[in-house]
Amino acid sequence: MTEEHLSALIQAGDAKPADDGWVEPPEGRHFILHVSQNGASLTVPRVRALRQESGLLHAKTSNGETYIVALEDVFAGAVDGSSKPGRKAGFV
Numbered sequence: 001m002t003e004e005h006l007s008a009l010i011q012a013g014d015a016k017p018a019d020d021g022w023v024e025p026p027e028g029r030h031f032i033l034h035v036s037q038n039g040a041s042l043t044v045p046r047v048r049a050l051r052q053e054s055g056l057l058h059a060k061t062s063n064g065e066t067y068i069v070a071l072e073d074v075f076a077g078a079v080d081g082s083s084k085p086g087r088k089a090g091f092v
Contacts (some may be wrong), residue, residue, distance in 0.1 A: 001074035006052060009077040015050070022049035022060070025079070033059055034076040035069050
C-alpha cells in the first residue's frame with residue numbers, strides 16, 4: 001500500500017485524527033486490512049484506529065488487539081459499516 005492509497009482509505013472512512021496520533025473512523029464504522037507477504041495472507045477486521053509510523057502501519061481492533069504490519073505488505077483496505085445510524089433487523 002502506498003501512502004496515497006492509505007490516505008484514500010482514511011478519507012473513504014471519514015476518519016479524523018485523535019489527540020493521541022491515531023486516526024479513527026466515526027462510531028459504527030471500521031476498517032478492514034488485507035496483508036500479504038511471501039504467499040501468506042492475513043485479514044485484520046474491525047480496525048477502530050490506524051497510525052502510520054516509519055513504513056509501519058499500526059492498527060487497533062475493536063477486540064483490543066494491536067497489529068503492526070509493514071505498509072508495503074498491505075495490499076487492500078475496506079471500510080465496513082455506515083456512519084448513519086440505521087434501523088436494526090427484527091421486530092420492534
